[in-house]
Amino acid sequence: MRLTHTRWPQVLQYLQRCRGIIIPTGSTEQHGPIGPIGTDALLAQAIAQGAAERGDWLLAPTLNLGPAQFNLGFPGTVALRASTLMAVVGDVLDSLAVQGFERFYFLNAHGANIAAVNAACQDFYAQWSLGRRSTKAPQCRLRSWWDYPRADQMRKSLYGSWEGMHATPSELAMAMAVLGPDYPHDAQAQAQVTEPPLALPEGFARLHGGDNHLDSASHRAQFPDGRVGSHSALARLEDGQALMEAAIADAQQDIAEFFA
Numbered sequence: 001m002r003l004t005h006t007r008w009p010q011v012l013q014y015l016q017r018c019r020g021i022i023i024p025t026g027s028t029e030q031h032g033p034i035g036p037i038g039t040d041a042l043l044a045q046a047i048a049q050g051a052a053e054r055g056d057w058l059l060a061p062t063l064n065l066g067p068a069q070f071n072l073g074f075p076g077t078v079a080l081r082a083s084t085l086m087a088v089v090g091d092v093l094d095s096l097a098v099q100g101f102e103r104f105y106f107l108n109a110h111g112a113n114i115a116a117v118n119a120a121c122q123d124f125y126a127q128w129s130l131g132r133r134s135t136k137a138p139q140c141r142l143r144s145w146w147d148y149p150r151a152d153q154m155r156k157s158l159y160g161s162w163e164g165m166h167a168t169p170s171e172l173a174m175a176m177a178v179l180g181p182d183y184p185h186d187a188q189a190q191a192q193v194t195e196p197p198l199a200l201p202e203g204f205a206r207l208h209g210g211d212n213h214l215d216s217a218s219h220r221a222q223f224p225d226g227r228v229g230s231h232s233a234l235a236r237l238e239d240g241q242a243l244m245e246a247a248i249a250d251a252q253q254d255i256a257e258f259f260a
């Protein structure tokens, strides 16, 4: 059930049987020369919607923008400050909590959201810890689709180290599956990325996990076409369909456990 397509009496009825809601979190930022700018928002939305339909859970509107200042050197990127996302997440949680929601599941598709969303959840809990709220204390959980066991195993077996960190073949393959005929295929752009990008320096992924990058000029100088160690051209529609199925199945299982 998508919240946007639901009437308020239905939400009241839903709360009688479930106190959980799914909130997809994405980003609107460059995804290399051949990847759609909306990739992260589209994937978060599609995986969350697939899981919500199977589990008959309520799906909140997707938070389409996230911290992405490091990608501002690439046209089309729209970045929130981390503090803005924290404020938005805090307001979303407050709004839903006052109506009786108690379990908040963030289905994430953008590394830089992780720190901000988790920090906002800590501030949210503090209202109970400081004795300002007397209702039952809520719980939040954030999971990124690439942390799901089946999806993670599949992307590693498909692409190995060419999965890289950004504009990954797995995310572009999944975007193909989500967008279908609307995917912005471009033969000329494709021809420019038949060669793999520079491999990531030793230890890069560990130091820069969660998109812990520097400023946009440094970032573009280091990764001139926007691929961060990812061989985007390996993306295939069939793989994307299989990855989507794995991610949705993993998400459904994790959410069922969290909402129970």
Ligand code: NI
Residues within 6 Å of the ligand: 031, 039, 040, 109, 110, 166, 167, 171
């Ligand atoms: Ni992405």
